[in-house]
Amino acid sequence: MKDKIKDFLDTDLLEKYLLGTTTELEKHKVERYIAMYPEVRKTYNELQDNLEEFAKIYALKTPEGLKEKITNTVKAQSKTKRKFINYAIAASVVTFISITASYFFYNENQNLQEENTVVTNQIKLLEADMKQRLEDVRNQFIVLNNPQTKKYNVRGNKRGKDLKAVAYVNPVKKLSYINLQNMPHLEEGECLQMWAEVNGEMINLGILRDSGDKDNLLALPYAKNAVGYITIEPKGGNETPTVDNIVANISIN
Amino acid sequence: MSTLLENHIVELLQERNEKAISLLYENYSDTLYGVAFKVVKDEAIAQDVLQESFVKIWKKADTYDPKKAKLFTWLFRITRNTAIDKLRSAKKKTEKEIQIDVSDVYKLGIDGVDPDCIDMKENLDKIDLKYKTVLEALFFEGMTQQEASDELDIPLGTIKSRLKIGLRELRKIYVEPIILLILIHLIS
Numbered sequence: 099m100k101d102k103i104k105d106f107l108d109t110d111l112l113e114k115y116l117l118g119t120t121t122e123l124e125k126h127k128v129e130r131y132i133a134m135y136p137e138v139r140k141t142y143n144e145l146q147d148n149l150e151e152f153a154k155i156y157a158l159k160t161p162e163g164l165k166e167k168i169t170n171t172v173k174a175q176s177k178t179k180r181k182f183i184n185y186a187i188a189a190s191v192v193t194f195i196s197i198t199a200s201y202f203f204y205n206e207n208q209n210l211q212e213e214n215t216v217v218t219n220q221i222k223l224l225e226a227d228m229k230q231r232l233e234d235v236r237n238q239f240i241v242l243n244n245p246q247t248k249k250y251n252v253r254g255n256k257r258g259k260d261l262k263a264v265a266y267v268n269p270v271k272k273l274s275y276i277n278l279q280n281m282p283h284l285e286e287g288e289c290l291q292m293w294a295e296v297n298g299e300m301i302n303l304g305i306l307r308d309s310g311d312k313d314n315l316l317a318l319p320y321a322k323n324a325v326g327y328i329t330i331e332p333k334g335g336n337e338t339p340t341v342d343n344i345v346a347n348i349s350i351n
Numbered sequence: 352m353s354t355l356l357e358n359h360i361v362e363l364l365q366e367r368n369e370k371a372i373s374l375l376y377e378n379y380s381d382t383l384y385g386v387a388f389k390v391v392k393d394e395a396i397a398q399d400v401l402q403e404s405f406v407k408i409w410k411k412a413d414t415y416d417p418k419k420a421k422l423f424t425w426l427f428r429i430t431r432n433t434a435i436d437k438l439r440s441a442k443k444k445t446e447k448e449i450q451i452d453v454s455d456v457y458k459l460g461i462d463g464v465d466p467d468c469i470d471m472k473e474n475l476d477k478i479d480l481k482y483k484t485v486l487e488a489l490f491f492e493g494m495t496q497q498e499a500s501d502e503l504d505i506p507l508g509t510i511k512s513r514l515k516i517g518l519r520e521l522r523k524i525y526v527e528p529i530i531l532l533i534l535i536h537l538i539s
Contacts, residue, residue, distance in 0.1 A: 110514075117431065119426060125417050132375065146421045149427060150423045151521055152486060152490065152518075153427060154386065155383035156382070156386060157385040158384050159381060161394075165380070168401065171406060175410070178534065311529065
């Protein structure tokens with residue numbers, strides 16, 4: 099350890115450090131040695147004291163007026179710096195405001211774009227819905243107005259006496275509709291469900307609701323020689339019709 | 352060892368109080384001017400160097416770390432490096448080689464020596480010329496030990512030992528009278 103310190107002191111690193119002429123690497127080494135070894139620290143402090151004493155020997159009286167010149171220069175420097183700082187603050191404020199504004203407008207733009215998409219989608223949905231309804235109305239018109247359309251009165255059996263409905267079938271256009279005039283009496287927790295037997299298979303056509311609109315026509319899938327059934331099912335509908343609960347059947351020939 | 356005055360100046364510098372510059376000037380300008388003059392060997396240039404150094408001191412005040420160097424060491428580094436830079440740029444301009452005149456170890460300015468420094472000059476005379484030359488070459492001429500060895504035609508080992516002895520001699524000049532005073536005080 100002693101040798102290490104002696105070797106270090108034998109180099110001129112400490113003297114170079116004193117004068118501020120070391121490289122970054124040397125500087126770190128010297129600072130490490132000063133921090134770690136009291137002997138190095140003592141030598142460094144002695145060197146500093148010696149340097150001050152040595153330099154004092156060469157002291158020269160500074161000329162008159164130099165003090166004012168120098169203090170004025172320094173003051174002017176700090177004023178320029180202060181001015182610069184003021185400008186920097188002003189610039190920062192402007193930048194901050196513009197960033198905030200950009201962020202606000204960006205957000206606003208995003209919101210508007212989202213809103214725009216929602217509105218466009220709604221318009222598309224409405225359009226599709228309108229087309230669907232128009233198509234439906236057109237088909238209803240064709241069916242009702244066509245001389246080949248056959249009209250079938252549907253009556254309920256014992257199970258659903260009050261059921262009155264009219265089915266319209268057009269074999270040429272292959273369209274069929276049903277118009278529910280009167281709902282039979284249903285117990286609590288029951289509903290009417292419509293079925294069609296197509297090629298021996300029972301197809302669920304959905305639950306019939308009393309829409310209140312007696313002119314409302316309900317589209318049915320068309321099939322040749324299809325038989326339609328209306329059954330009473332538990333509320334919410336059933337997957338297969340309950341045969342015992344058939345209230346009406348519509349044979350379309 | 353830092354004095355109360357040094358601590359006060361450092362505090363003012365770190366607070367960016369302009370009073371620090373005034374205090375620095377009052378306490379260190381003669382020595383720093385002497386250092387600048389010793390390097391550039393021209394009064395007008397030395398004054399420029401002093402001014403530039405004070406501006407740098409003010410600008411770099413927040414980089415000064417009292418744990419790493421005494422206030423004077425820091426001031427000296429800035430002034431010496433500014434002076435050497437100035438000399439180098441002047442050298443480049445004139446393309447003139449600045450001769451290191453070994454005999455020209457002490458040159459009086461027009462304003463002469465500060466009366467306070469007369470005893471210093473006497474002290475300087477007490478240091479053997481051979482040590483003084485080495486100390487000056489290293490401290491003021493901006494030479495590395497190797498460069499001083501080449502320039503003064505003295506082996507590197509001798510430069511190193513002269514630097515150490517020179518500094519020790521210098522220490523003796525200041526320390527011995529104090530010891531003597533203490534001894535006298537004790538005896539009486």
